[in-house]
Amino acid sequence: MTEPGQKPGRLRPAPENFLSEAEVKEVARQGASSRRNFLRNSFIAAAGAMAAPALARAAEGDPNILGNPPWTTSLGMPVAANPYGLPSKYERNLVRRESPGLTRVSGSSVAFTPLQGLFGIITPSGLHFERHHQGWHDVDPSKHRLMINGSEPGFLKTAKVYTMDDIMRLPSVSRIHFIECGANTGMEWGNVAVPTVQYSHGMLSCSEFTGVPLRLLLEDCGVDFRKCRYVLAEGADGSSMTRTIPMEMVESGEVFVAYGMNGEMLRPENGYPLRLVVPGVQGVSWVKWLRRIEVGDQPWATKDEAVHYIDLLPDGQHRQYTSVQECKSVITSPSGGQMLLDTGFYNVTGIAWSGRGKVTRVDVSFDGGINWQVARLEGPIQSKALTRFNVNWVWDGKPAILQSRAVDETGYVQPSYGQLRAVRGTKSIYHNNAIQSWKVSETGEVSNVQVL
Amino acid sequence: MSRFSESLLVLALAGLSLSAQAFDTYKGLGRPATAAELKAWDIDVRPDFKGLPKGSGSVDLGSEVFEARCASCHGSFGESNEVFTPLVGGTTREDIKTGHVKSLVDGSAPQRSTLMKVATISTLFDYIQRAMPWTEPKSLKPDEVYGILAYLLNLAEVVPADFVLSDQNMAEVQKLMPNRNGMTTEHGMWPGKGMGNGGKPDVKGVACMRNCKTQVQLVSSLPDYAADAHGNLAEQNREVGPARGKVTGNREAGKAAESISENARVQQLAQSTGCMACHGVNARIVGPGYNEVLARYKGQADAETKLAQKVKAGGAGVWGSVPMPPHPQLSDADATALVKWILSGAPAK
Numbered sequence: 001m002t003e004p005g006q007k008p009g010r011l012r013p014a015p016e017n018f019l020s021e022a023e024v025k026e027v028a029r030q031g032a033s034s035r036r037n038f039l040r041n042s043f044i045a046a047a048g049a050m051a052a053p054a055l056a057r058a059a060e061g062d063p064n065i066l067g068n069p070p071w072t073t074s075l076g077m078p079v080a081a082n083p084y085g086l087p088s089k090y091e092r093n094l095v096r097r098e099s100p101g102l103t104r105v106s107g108s109s110v111a112f113t114p115l116q117g118l119f120g121i122i123t124p125s126g127l128h129f130e131r132h133h134q135g136w137h138d139v140d141p142s143k144h145r146l147m148i149n150g151s152e153p154g155f156l157k158t159a160k161v162y163t164m165d166d167i168m169r170l171p172s173v174s175r176i177h178f179i180e181c182g183a184n185t186g187m188e189w190g191n192v193a194v195p196t197v198q199y200s201h202g203m204l205s206c207s208e209f210t211g212v213p214l215r216l217l218l219e220d221c222g223v224d225f226r227k228c229r230y231v232l233a234e235g236a237d238g239s240s241m242t243r244t245i246p247m248e249m250v251e252s253g254e255v256f257v258a259y260g261m262n263g264e265m266l267r268p269e270n271g272y273p274l275r276l277v278v279p280g281v282q283g284v285s286w287v288k289w290l291r292r293i294e295v296g297d298q299p300w301a302t303k304d305e306a307v308h309y310i311d312l313l314p315d316g317q318h319r320q321y322t323s324v325q326e327c328k329s330v331i332t333s334p335s336g337g338q339m340l341l342d343t344g345f346y347n348v349t350g351i352a353w354s355g356r357g358k359v360t361r362v363d364v365s366f367d368g369g370i371n372w373q374v375a376r377l378e379g380p381i382q383s384k385a386l387t388r389f390n391v392n393w394v395w396d397g398k399p400a401i402l403q404s405r406a407v408d409e410t411g412y413v414q415p416s417y418g419q420l421r422a423v424r425g426t427k428s429i430y431h432n433n434a435i436q437s438w439k440v441s442e443t444g445e446v447s448n449v450q451v452l
Numbered sequence: 453m454s455r456f457s458e459s460l461l462v463l464a465l466a467g468l469s470l471s472a473q474a475f476d477t478y479k480g481l482g483r484p485a486t487a488a489e490l491k492a493w494d495i496d497v498r499p500d501f502k503g504l505p506k507g508s509g510s511v512d513l514g515s516e517v518f519e520a521r522c523a524s525c526h527g528s529f530g531e532s533n534e535v536f537t538p539l540v541g542g543t544t545r546e547d548i549k550t551g552h553v554k555s556l557v558d559g560s561a562p563q564r565s566t567l568m569k570v571a572t573i574s575t576l577f578d579y580i581q582r583a584m585p586w587t588e589p590k591s592l593k594p595d596e597v598y599g600i601l602a603y604l605l606n607l608a609e610v611v612p613a614d615f616v617l618s619d620q621n622m623a624e625v626q627k628l629m630p631n632r633n634g635m636t637t638e639h640g641m642w643p644g645k646g647m648g649n650g651g652k653p654d655v656k657g658v659a660c661m662r663n664c665k666t667q668v669q670l671v672s673s674l675p676d677y678a679a680d681a682h683g684n685l686a687e688q689n690r691e692v693g694p695a696r697g698k699v700t701g702n703r704e705a706g707k708a709a710e711s712i713s714e715n716a717r718v719q720q721l722a723q724s725t726g727c728m729a730c731h732g733v734n735a736r737i738v739g740p741g742y743n744e745v746l747a748r749y750k751g752q753a754d755a756e757t758k759l760a761q762k763v764k765a766g767g768a769g770v771w772g773s774v775p776m777p778p779h780p781q782l783s784d785a786d787a788t789a790l791v792k793w794i795l796s797g798a799p800a801k
Contacts, residue, residue: 093687093697100681104535105737107586107729117690134586135729147485147493151502159485166481191672195682195700220478229646232496238589240582242496246644281643292493299647301499301572303579310569310635316557318569318634322641326653336674337685338695346694355643356651363659368668372661401668405657413657417671423655431641435657439673445698450672 087124093117096127099199102187107135110181112202115332120378121176121351121386123205125262130269131181131203131283133304134239139289141265141273144236146257148221150228151296157222164259164273170212173256175279176385178206178353180325182282182309185432192448196337200436200448201330206353206386209277210260214250217257218295225251228295232302233276236291242302243285244321245278247295254279254384257290279384280355281323282430284309314425325355327414328433329362329389329406340444343397350375351386354408358382361407362389368401368437368451369416375404400440401451418452497578501622504577508618509599511606517596518603521585524738524774529607533563535586535737540607542568543630548610551633567608571635573626576601587729587738587777715801718793721786725779733798740771742798749795756795760787 060066087094096111103109111130113123123129130136141164149159181203187193194200214231231250235241249255258277259265266272271288278285284304299305299321310318329352334340352359358381363372375389389404406414417434424431439449497503519528526532530539542561547553553568555561561568570576581597583589592600602617610628611617617625626632642648658664680701682688689697722728730738731745740748749755762770764787766778779787793799 090691093689093691097682097688100683104735105729105732106723108536114688116688134583134589135726147489149485149490149494151498159490160482161485161489162482169481170478192674193678195674195679196685196688196697198688199682216478217482220482229644234493234496238583238586240589242578242582246642246646248644294494294496296498298498298500300496300578301575302496303575303583306572306575306635307566307570307579312556312564313636314557316552316554316634317636318556318571319637319639319641320571320635321637321647322639324641324643324651326641333693334695337682337698337700338689339698340695361659363661368670370664370666370668372664401670405659407659412653413659415655415657418669419657420655437670439670446695448674449670452669452671 091117094127096130097198099187099194108133110183110203112198113205114198115202115204115330115351116197116335116338118332119349119388121206121388122262123207125207125264125267125270128205128207128261128267128270129181129203132237132239132269133241134237136269137237137289138268139236139272144273144289144291146217146274146290147292148217148223149292149294150223151294151298152227155224155228155295155297156218160221162217167212167257167274168259170216172210172212172260174208174210174260175256175277176206176208176382177277177279178204178325178384178386179277179283179286180204180328180353180355182284182322182325182430185434185436186429188434188450189428189432190426192450194336195448197330197332197335197436200336203283204351204353204386206351207261208263209256209258211256211258211274211277213253214255214257214276214293215253217293218250223295227297230296230299231255232292232294232296232300233285233287233290234292234294235271235287236289240291241284241287241304242300243287244299244302244305245276245281245285246323249278249281278323280325280357282309282325285323309430311424311428311430313428319428322431325353326431326433327354327356327359327406327408327412328352329359329404329414330436331364331402331404331438334402334440334446335438336446336448338446340395340440340446342444343395346393346395347390348393348402349388349390350404351388352377352404352406353384353386354406354410354412355384356412357384357409359387359406360409362387363405363407364389364391365403365405366393366400369403369435372405395440397442399442401449402438402440402446403435403451405435416452417450495578495582497574497581499572499574501574501619504574504619504622505594506619507594507598508616508620509595509597509602510616511599511602511611511613513596514599514601514603514606516599517592518600521588521592522600525586530566530604534735537563538565540567540604541565543608543610545609547630548628551629551631553631553634556631556634567604567630569631569634571629571632573601573605573622573629576604577622587726714789715793715796715799718789719798719800722790722793722798725782725786725790727790730776738774739776742794744771745794746797756788756791759791759794760784763787763790 094114094117098111113127113129144164146162150156184203185200229247231245233243256277257274259274274290275288276286276290310320311322312318331350333349352362362375364375365372375391378388381387414435420434437449437451439447525535526539531541542555542565543553598617602615605611606613637647640649640652683701685697686699732741734743735741764779764782766776768775
């Protein structure tokens with residue numbers, strides 16, 4: 001992640017040039033498009049796509065009803081035409097995307113999940129966000145090994161090596177958990193910087209993972225849990241990502257080594273064939289292509305817990321080993337960069353999550369946080385998993401500011417930007433869980449704004 | 453019914469106690485690691501220097517190795533912002549005395565460099581040894597890592613120019629790290645007992661429901677000039693449902709989406725073959741940007757064959773002294789497809 005300086009009230013000038021000067025001029029020249037512009041554009045697009053006579057018959061009824069479409073009057077595709085099924089071609093807009101200018105090289109970068117178009121709580125595996133530090137590989141599972149050893153030989157009875165065959169024979173668990181990068185929403189600490197929820201909150205996914213509790217493996221090696229209060233997880237990629245995990249989370253049975261994701265094997269970009277699952281903790285700890293676990297009596301201060309994933313406070317100190325992702329929520333529809341079709345009824349929907357357990361309540365405001373109402377939570381509500389919320393809304397065409405605020409089972413209430421910045425300032429990069437605001441203007445345009 | 457759940461409970465308890473004494477339970481799974489295997493993979497170095505290999509390296513050696521293996525990405529003095537944030541810069545002699553980097557408070561440095569942040573010298577040794585150079589990780593010998601680290605610390609005036617860093621004096625140099633006192637674990641976000649305040653949050657919202665404030669203070673919105681920075685949002689939203697994406701940015705981009713096919717395949721190939729690690733579409737990384745390659749060879753009839761051969765064979769001298777590694781595993785067809793794609797502007801779709 002990058003660590004730029006910030007100017008309040010302006011697009012944060014990322015060090016690697018968020019926009020080139022020429023681009024800035026071009027954008028200024030074009031100006032923001034109004035709703036009318038938008039409607040004209042989509043009308044032109046629609047007219048181009050539709051056959052002209054359709055308009056002439058509009059008076060009789062909907063041409064989609066009056067004239068049966070081709071799919072109703074012809075033979076469809078055979079089974080297994082797509083041996084591995086793909087989304088409809090009409091869904092092509094919803095893909096992972098990089099945020100231009102955020103990072104300099106795509107091998108150490110992020111591709112964001114298109115939250116604006118997702119339903120429920122499970123992220124389709126092909127849309128799970130990506131964050132790699134040294135590129136990704138498609139690791140040969142027959143050559144992949146998991147080693148478990150100790151910082152001192154006496155910390156376990158036997159240092160062991162497991163093949164994937166071994167691991168997949170062990171007793172397994174399947175659990176649904178969210179994974180959020182510690183830097184999610186990090187671009188927005190100082191001011192609004194990105195237009196849509198994909199870029200503001202899209203380093204977030206939720207899947208059902210299947211694998212073996214790490215406790216079981218450590219017990220199999222005869223680990224001395226009294227002496228070993230820390231665990232190091234290490235990846236098999238070039239970066240050999242390393243992170244320190246507290247033994248308490250392993251002992252509780254929550255941490256597991258996963259090979260399955262949403263019913264199939266992990267995708268290569270998500271650590272095929274083995275990754276660590278550390279529920280509620282920032283994604284960097286969910287080490288991908290997991291090759292080694294070391295048990296020890298001290299934290300390791302690895303690069304990604306001593307140079308990055310440390311949170312700068314106003315007094316110049318960095319908080320180190322901030323792992324928990326605190327309670328947070330965001331409205332995904334309608335959200336930034338969208339245009340409402342019309343006035344009238346909308347099902348406002350979003351997601352909430354907490355690294356400390358279950359979400360117990362989500363409140364939604366349509367007036368920028370003056371008044372709130374309780375949203376409907378969709379079950380089952382699971383610990384350290386996304387929870388979907390919905391709330392009815394009739395848009396009367398007047399300006400509105402939409403917000404959501406989540407509460408978790410510890411009683412923690414998601415803070416506002418004002419509350420968060422009062423303690424942590426604006427340079428922390430990580431762990432921004434502030435209440436998100438979407439402004440709806442009279443034109444129906446939804447845009448990203450910040451409210452204290 | 454009650455009997456049934458009781459027996460379930462008993463089973464669950466049995467499962468628990470079984471796993472508590474599970475050593476030797478999972479018969480036939482896993483095997484002891486050999487000493488050589490442990491040595492090969494257990495390369496981590498802790499802040500107390502457990503794991504530090506024996507060895508030493510001078511600032512001079514480090515300067516040589518850095519120029520040859522690191523400077524192409526990080527700049528000769530670790531100052532470059534091209535590929536990653538600078539490694540060196542923003543620290544002062546005063547910081548070396550206090551152990552607190554002042555520019556982190558007053559914002560006087562344009563970037564937060566690695567040496568401004570890192571408190572533990574072990575972190576740098578561990579990381580360079582495991583992960584750098586980026587495209588050839590784990591290729592450095594311990595003495596080279598010591599030398600490089602000495603060189604970086606010399607650039608920051610932490611050690612003198614004739615310094616030799618070794619496993620023997622790492623602990624002494626640790627006492628000079630400019631930000632060695634810059635970390636705190638006094639927070640509630642460590643999910644264990646060993647550090648922090650036991651999970652007490654520092655910030656708390658208020659679950660007020662009615663008349664929570666008298667006015668809405670809108671402090672930031674997306675500036676107009678940034679509206680197009682992320683491309684056409686209409687093409688990033690579903691075309692059916694309660695809303696549409698706003699038309700912004702490059703309106704042409706989406707039109708070609710139907711014909712994904714060849715360009716997308718070759719772009720993916722460029723990613724998976726590692727070309728993109730060294731070449732940006734519009735930016736120099738280690739090698740020239742594809743835009744520069746296009747500009748140089750536009751309209752040259754033999755460029756395609758010549759460049760395809762060069763990609764396979766590697767080589768230096770056309771763009772500078774840094775060589776491109778050979779790509780022998782690449783088929784002729786793929787090498788040609790990659791060059792064709794580059795010479796057509798490296799389109800994404």
